[in-house]
Structures are given as structure tokens and as C-alpha cells.
Amino acid sequence: MHVLVLGGTTEARALAGLLDPSMKVTSSLAGRVAAPRLPAGQVRIGGFGGADGLAAWLREHSVDAVIDATHPFAERISFNAAEAAATAHVPLLALRRPGWVPVAGDDWHEVASLAEAARALDGLGDRGGRVDRVFLTTGRMGLAAFAARPEWFLVRSVDAPEDPMPARTEVLLDRGPFTLDGERYLIRHHRIDVLVTKDSGGAATAPKLQAAREAGIPVVVVRRPPVPEGIRTAATPEEAAAWALRV
Secondary structure, X not given: OEEEEEOOOHHHHHHHHHOOOOOEEEEEEOXXXXXXXXXXXXXXXXXXXXXXXXXXXXXXXXXXEEEEOOOOOOHHHHHHHHHHHHHHOOOEEEEOXXXXXXXXXXXXXXXXXHHXXXXXXXXXXXXXXXXXXXXXXXXXXXXXXXXXXXXXXEEEEOOXXXXXXXXXEEEEEOOOOOOHHHHHHHHHHOOOOEEEEEOOOOOOOOHHHHHHHHHOOOEEEEOOOOOXXXXXXXXXXXXXXXXXXXX
């Protein structure tokens, strides 16, 4: 049995190690990170050329099942996977870590996009004023949405971002998982007024939410896009591995 794992996440790496040893496992990475953490098994790097290209690859390599374990915000590949799997008549499962939920003490402002997140910065300061120092943890893609903003931004990403980006920017190259003490230090040391993040879910990057809560600063949260309609989902690598055995 040949299983294609669309990966690049912590869950995808765990899944590759959990799948039955009798299976042929190919993990596909988009190639957007210069030095990715590689999973067990065979690995391919790069795109497929859209849904048609992916469907052709599934047929050519006799794939029996596809598990979409990409980042919750990798919307395009998820919809391409749904279309390709339907075209090639291959079962598809989406592995999605549960999203974050606010708790007592959080000051969350949920938005639908990065563009809305940029606009949401207006009025978040004391007495409705403008914030000035923003911890931006949405990754290096999409910084153009904030390029015209006047605030100072601490931008954290695995690889160096490219223009366009905000004029007042300090880049912090780092890769999770992050510690609570480390997030507390960043917020205190850089005098952060507001945290901007995507609802990526999972534990690796969640400490920033607790640090923001403790510091009493607002958090702008970009809601994750939905899984394509009709696609079965699993919340853990263990659930996804069990599904693969039943296909």
C-alpha cells in the first residue's frame, strides 16, 4: 500500500513514523523552508503543478491513500488535494490539529484574513488609541498586508522574509517549539503592545498566547480556513494512522 502524506508539519512527521512499516510512505514538502525537518520514509520536495498535476502523480505512482497533513493555513494545497483525490478516485483524509480557544483573561480579536488583522490594529491601544509595537507571528508569507502600517513590528519566521514588509521591522529567525519563559521575555524586552497570530493550533507555538494573557495585551487572531467540504478529518497522527490501516 502506498500512502502519500502532504506534510511539512509536526503532525505530518509524527504520522510518517506511526504508519505501518509494511506501507510505502511518501511525504511531500512544499519546499518553502530552506532546511526542513525531514520525516521518516521517502521524501519529495516541491509542488505538483496544481490539482491536475497532483492527480497525475497519484496515478503514476499508484497511490492508494492521501493524508493532507499540511499547515491549517495551507488552503490552496488542501483544495488541490481534494480535487485531485476525487479525480484519481483515491481516499483522502485531512489531519488537522485542534484550533486554539480563548480562556479567561484573554483579549482576543478574531479576524478572517491578514488584511483584516492589519486593519484591526487601529483602536487597540489604551482608550482606543493606536498601538505602536507589534509581535507578528504569522510567518514570512503575507507581510505585504502590513507593509503600509506605521507601527514597529517584531517579525518571527523560520527563514528571512522578503519585501514588501513594514518599514519599521526587526526580524527574528527562529523555529518552534517555543517556551513560555522565552515568549514572556520577548514581550517584555521589546515592549510589545499587541500580538498578531494565526490560529495554527497545537502546543509548539501556544505559549505566546499565555504570555500575552499574562502581559494583559490584546491578541489579533486570524481564523483558519475550513477543510474542503466533504473531506473526513482526524485530530491526531494516531487517528490518521488508524484510518490508513482501514482504507
